[in-house]
Amino acid sequence: MTISAAVQPLRGDELLPSRQARLACRSGMASSTAGVARGFVQGNLAILPEKLAASFHRFCQLNPKPCPIIGMSDVGDPRIPSLGLDLDIRTDVPRYRVWRDGEVVEEPTDIMAHWRDDLVAFVLGCSFSFEEALMAEGLPIRHIERNVRVPMYRTNIACNPSGPFAGPMVVSMRPFKPAQAIRAVQITSRFPSVHGAPVHLGHPHSIGIADIAKPDYGDAVPVGSDEIPVFWACGVTPQSVIAAAKLPFAITHAPGLMLITDLQNRDLSML
Numbered sequence: 001m002t003i004s005a006a007v008q009p010l011r012g013d014e015l016l017p018s019r020q021a022r023l024a025c026r027s028g029m030a031s032s033t034a035g036v037a038r039g040f041v042q043g044n045l046a047i048l049p050e051k052l053a054a055s056f057h058r059f060c061q062l063n064p065k066p067c068p069i070i071g072m073s074d075v076g077d078p079r080i081p082s083l084g085l086d087l088d089i090r091t092d093v094p095r096y097r098v099w100r101d102g103e104v105v106e107e108p109t110d111i112m113a114h115w116r117d118d119l120v121a122f123v124l125g126c127s128f129s130f131e132e133a134l135m136a137e138g139l140p141i142r143h144i145e146r147n148v149r150v151p152m153y154r155t156n157i158a159c160n161p162s163g164p165f166a167g168p169m170v171v172s173m174r175p176f177k178p179a180q181a182i183r184a185v186q187i188t189s190r191f192p193s194v195h196g197a198p199v200h201l202g203h204p205h206s207i208g209i210a211d212i213a214k215p216d217y218g219d220a221v222p223v224g225s226d227e228i229p230v231f232w233a234c235g236v237t238p239q240s241v242i243a244a245a246k247l248p249f250a251i252t253h254a255p256g257l258m259l260i261t262d263l264q265n266r267d268l269s270m271l
Helices: 017-026 050-062 128-136 178-188 237-245
Strands: 040-049 069-072 096-100 103-106 119-125 152-158 168-176 228-233 250-253 259-264
Touching: 017 040, 017 259, 040 050, 040 069, 040 128, 040 237, 050 069, 050 119, 050 237, 069 259, 096 237, 128 178, 168 178, 168 237, 178 228, 237 250
Parallel strands: none
Antiparallel strands: 040 119, 040 250, 040 259, 069 119, 096 103, 096 250, 152 168, 168 228
């Protein structure tokens, strides 16, 4: 059963597809959210103690391509009403990662046992939002076609540091034929709050990717002989940075398993 099929609208109660997806997550569903609740904005998640929140907020401001903030909680509050009135950051992601000293120690389907009164949640824009616009133009999205997670790679592109947060940008990749790649640049440029235009086209090795068949996160997809890999800044970047900083405690989403909000993708377009 898929996330979108796990919860159906109650009789007399028309639930938004986004809320249906969040209710499915609360019931324990833990599969990729690519293509789920089409039309609604998905977000990457980073949860940090309050003493680190200001530095992380600054890191996001300095690195808006990989870390565009679309929502932020009050200290100790698991709710972000601007993203969904019923949204609960502790239960509404399909799978989380709990980090201690830079290592993933647990991947639970909820973080009720880990929530603390000093935590601040950041929700960052996700490339799944602009994928809808790409598909509306007839561009193929390989990982959605194959029902796998988007491939993601650590690069040699340095982020601007803030406090303990420093390290390389993570990118997501989608293969396109050259003419399609040009159109993809044009389309995604309209969505700066969900990573915007690509940061690199072709030649993976020039941004530090040794083997495109071996992503650091997500799943590999084939790149045809008549295609080029197109790379976008990715909201998994904080996970790489958190690992490098060896923070005593942090929580993120598991790559490819996002928070689905009630914001609509069309509202993010600049044109």
